[in-house]
Amino acid sequence: MKRQRKEGMIRNLFFGIAFVSIAILLLILFFLVKAGVPIFEEVSVTEFIFGKYWYPTASPPDFGILPLILASLFVTLFSAAIAVPLGVMTAIYIAEIASARLKEIVKPAVELLASLPSVVIGFFGMVVVAPFLQETFDLPTGLNLFNASLMLAFMSVPIICTISEDAISSVPPELKEASLALGANRIESIFRVIIPASLSGISTGIILGMARAIGETMVVLMVAGGAAMIPGSLFDPVRPMPASIAAEMAEAPFQSDHYHALFAIGIILFVFNLVFNSMADYISHKHRQVGAATL
Amino acid sequence: MNGMQHKELVFTKSVLGRNIKQQVFFSLFRGAAGINALALLIVVYFLVKNGWTAISWDFLTEAPRDSMTKGGILPCIVGTAYLSIGALAISMPLGIGSAVYLNEYARQGVIVRLIRFAINNLAGVPSVVFGLFGLAFFVTWMNLEVSILSGALTLGFLSLPVVIGASEEALRAVPDTYREASLGLGSTKWQTISRVVLPAAFPSMITGGILSLSRAAGETAAIMFTAAVYFNKQLPDSIFDPVMALPYHIYVLATAGTNIEQTRHLQYGTALVLIALVLGMNLLAVVYRARLRRKV
Numbered sequence: 001m002k003r004q005r006k007e008g009m010i011r012n013l014f015f016g017i018a019f020v021s022i023a024i025l026l027l028i029l030f031f032l033v034k035a036g037v038p039i040f041e042e043v044s045v046t047e048f049i050f051g052k053y054w055y056p057t058a059s060p061p062d063f064g065i066l067p068l069i070l071a072s073l074f075v076t077l078f079s080a081a082i083a084v085p086l087g088v089m090t091a092i093y094i095a096e097i098a099s100a101r102l103k104e105i106v107k108p109a110v111e112l113l114a115s116l117p118s119v120v121i122g123f124f125g126m127v128v129v130a131p132f133l134q135e136t137f138d139l140p141t142g143l144n145l146f147n148a149s150l151m152l153a154f155m156s157v158p159i160i161c162t163i164s165e166d167a168i169s170s171v172p173p174e175l176k177e178a179s180l181a182l183g184a185n186r187i188e189s190i191f192r193v194i195i196p197a198s199l200s201g202i203s204t205g206i207i208l209g210m211a212r213a214i215g216e217t218m219v220v221l222m223v224a225g226g227a228a229m230i231p232g233s234l235f236d237p238v239r240p241m242p243a244s245i246a247a248e249m250a251e252a253p254f255q256s257d258h259y260h261a262l263f264a265i266g267i268i269l270f271v272f273n274l275v276f277n278s279m280a281d282y283i284s285h286k287h288r289q290v291g292a293a294t295l
Numbered sequence: 296m297n298g299m300q301h302k303e304l305v306f307t308k309s310v311l312g313r314n315i316k317q318q319v320f321f322s323l324f325r326g327a328a329g330i331n332a333l334a335l336l337i338v339v340y341f342l343v344k345n346g347w348t349a350i351s352w353d354f355l356t357e358a359p360r361d362s363m364t365k366g367g368i369l370p371c372i373v374g375t376a377y378l379s380i381g382a383l384a385i386s387m388p389l390g391i392g393s394a395v396y397l398n399e400y401a402r403q404g405v406i407v408r409l410i411r412f413a414i415n416n417l418a419g420v421p422s423v424v425f426g427l428f429g430l431a432f433f434v435t436w437m438n439l440e441v442s443i444l445s446g447a448l449t450l451g452f453l454s455l456p457v458v459i460g461a462s463e464e465a466l467r468a469v470p471d472t473y474r475e476a477s478l479g480l481g482s483t484k485w486q487t488i489s490r491v492v493l494p495a496a497f498p499s500m501i502t503g504g505i506l507s508l509s510r511a512a513g514e515t516a517a518i519m520f521t522a523a524v525y526f527n528k529q530l531p532d533s534i535f536d537p538v539m540a541l542p543y544h545i546y547v548l549a550t551a552g553t554n555i556e557q558t559r560h561l562q563y564g565t566a567l568v569l570i571a572l573v574l575g576m577n578l579l580a581v582v583y584r585a586r587l588r589r590k591v
Contacts, residue, residue: 003483010485011400017392018401021459022413024452028420031431089327097324108581109332115506115577116338117513118422119542120566123549124338127559154334161331187317208419215421217516218542222550242423246516249430266427273419281412 032270036263039063048264054228054239056248056258063261067230069268071145071238074231075224076214078149079156083213084206086153087160091202094161095168096190107165114158122222125151130223137235141225144235148224155216156209163208167201168194204280211276215269217242241265339574342567349564363526363548364558368565373530374443374538375572378522379511381447381534382454386507389451390458391493391500397459398466399488418456422516425453429521443534446522453517454507461503465496499587502580509576513569515542525551541569 039048043063051064094106129150130142171194179189195202225237226247239247245262252258357367393414401407429449439445469492477487523543531538548562549555 007483007485014392014396014400017389018396018410020389021393021410021417021455024455025413025416025420027432028424028428031428031436032424035427035431086327086330089324090331093324093328097321098328106328106332108578109335111581112574112577113331113335115509115513115573116335117515117542117569117573119513119515119545120342120570121338123545123562123566124341126549127562128341157331185313185317187320188313190320211419215419215424217421217423218546221516222546242421242516245423245427246519249427249520254435263427263431266424269421269424273421273424274416277412277416277419281415 029270032263032267036260036265036267039257039260039264042257042260048261049268052230054244056252056261061257063257065241065244065261065265065268067228068239068241068244068265070230071224071228072214072220072240072242074145074238075148075152075220075240076210078145078234079152079213080206080210082150082153083156083160083209087157087205087209088164088202090157090161091164091168091205092190092195095165096186096194110158110161113154114162118155118216118218119222121151121155122219125219125223133235139235141237143223143225143237145224145231145238146234148220148238148240151219151223152213152216155219156213159212160205160209163205164198164202167198167205170201171197200283200286204284207276207280207283211273211280214240214272214276215242217246221246241269245269339570342563342570345560346563346565346567349560350567354564355568358528359526364554364561368541368544368561368568370527370530370539371541371544371565372568374523374527374540375512375542375569377443377531377534377538378446378450378518378540379508381443382450382511383504383508385448385451386454386458386511387504390455390503390507391462393455393459394462394466395488395493398463399484399492414456414459417452418460420453422453422514423519425449425517426520429517434521440535441520441522441524441537443522443531443536443538446518446538446540447534449517449521450511450514453514454510457507457510458503461506462496462500465499465503466492468499469495499584502584502587505576505580505583509573509580512576513542513573515540515546518543541565541572545569 043051048063048065049069050066051062052066053062053064054067055062090106090110094103094110098106125147126143129147132142133139133144133147134142175193175197176189179193180186184192220240221243224240224243226239226243227237228239228244229236231238245265248258249262252262354367355372356369358370359368360366393410397407397410401410426449429445433439433445433448434441439448473491473495474487477491478484482490518540522538523540524537525539525547527537527539545562545565548558548565
């Protein structure tokens with residue numbers, strides 16, 4: 001009896017530890033809301049989100065974050081335009097085409113790419129890519145939307161690639177064998193059988209890769225250029241949301257409107273992440289590959 | 296005869312076309328994979344080429360001098376070591392504990408799905424949002440100030456999903472026969488976990504530890520408001536002191552230093568030290584994991 005009680009206690013202890021992740025997530029949300037919501041006594045939620053001017057230190061200050069939201073969306077979309085084909089193609093290469101030996105090289109290379117600290121990628125974008133862009137395209141500055149998208153792409157490629165590769169590798173071999181036996185060659189099997197069968201995993205990877213890009217801070221802080229304006233071209237400097245928080249927090253007086261506004265931007269980033277993850281969660285549960293029979 | 300030849304020709308032509316198509320796509324995919332490897336090489340190449348000359352014994356063992364335009368980066372190395380080891384001390388027990396619950400105790404259900412959802416979300420929360428949270432919770436509300444402790448707690452939470460993922464993988468790799476044998480001998484669940492499953496899984500859990508260490512070491516935005524300072528005359532005395540850190544040092548020198556161009560070689564040098572550290576740890580994890588797999 002005593003032994004059973006002890007076992008039960010240990011079980012509960014582990015449950016408690018596993019519950020910590022939920023607790024942390026709620027705690028983050030609580031403190032963001034607590035420090036962010038007071039700004040909405042100054043400006044309404046719609047003014048905040050759709051306001052076109054972000055001059056938090058002017059008097060009177062403007063707290064419209066539309067330029068920041070658009071900047072975040074643009075860098076995310078452009079980086080996805082580069083990262084999605086690159087990541088998915090690399091995943092297909094690793095899972096279906098590469099020889100065992102090459103696989104042993106490419107896969108760790110992608111993992112190492114994922115491990116590069118974002119500040120290093122940002123630094124690289126600043127000192128190597130920016131001068132190159134400036135000279136090649138004759139621009140006023142190499143620190144712009146395009147540069148940021150390019151650097152972000154290399155941060156989301158590993159996520160897209162790893163998750164897609166998992167999905168492609170877990171397609172049951174019978175499917176591929178059946179397709180080959182019917183006379184399709186390898187590339188036809190890849191396009192007509194393997195990719196459709198792993199589409200939910202690939203979509204999950206793409207969503208999480210984009211989530212990574214939208215929340216990435218140091219890269220956009222260092223290479224996006226920092227101008228809080230709605231961009232007119234691919235080579236305009238921009239100021240995405242995370243960059244605003246990181247750049248301005250040190251100057252925002254504690255508990256000032258500016259301070260609250262930056263936390264409110266944090267809430268928006270948190271919600272974006274929640275939405276992206278819910279989508280990924282929904283897709284991977286709804287279209288889970290159970291076996292060959294699901295096709 | 297003529298008709299048959301014609302048929303054969305059409306046949307070979309279409310096979311040829313399909314093969315060419317296959318070759319074209321294969322080269323395309325190969326090229327995409329190559330671009331990734333190339334990107335990694337280019338970044339490392341530029342950092343090594345420009346940072347190599349900055350590295351010296353003095354650079355690694357001295358503090359910055361002359362308003363950070365000369366001298367070394369010792370305080371940053373020490374600070375990053377404190378922060379990432381502190382983060383590990385938090386993420387490792389919590390991560391392994393969570394993985395044990397999810398893999399050994401939990402049955403599929405709403406709560407488990409909720410926990411997994413929370414872990415996935417936590418993995419995606421932007422690091423700057425972790426920084427905001429650390430600032431509001433640890434620094435301000437718990438009154439820990441900008442300190443190693445605040446930074447390590449923030450980083451510990453941030454790297455928790457990494458440890459959980461790696462630990463779960465380690466637990467899944469332990470064959471069920473181990474558990475069955477132990478339970479069959481009359482041990483309780485906890486005895487089985489503590490004496491059989493965990494010892495068998497522990498070596499590959501170390502991989503998760505290394506990865507979490509490297510993740511924390513390279514993190515910048517999460518420590519900007521919670522632990523890191525531009526400049527600190529002395530090395531920290533206690534966990535309640537703020538520190539300098541490698542990633543933050545790179546950022547400060549590259550964007551806000553008094554003389555950005557003049558300190559360029561220091562920036563490259565610091566970046567080189569940081570990626571040597573981070574890539575070194577990751578490489579270690581990759582090699583170690585490959586060796587473990589071969590053993591099993």
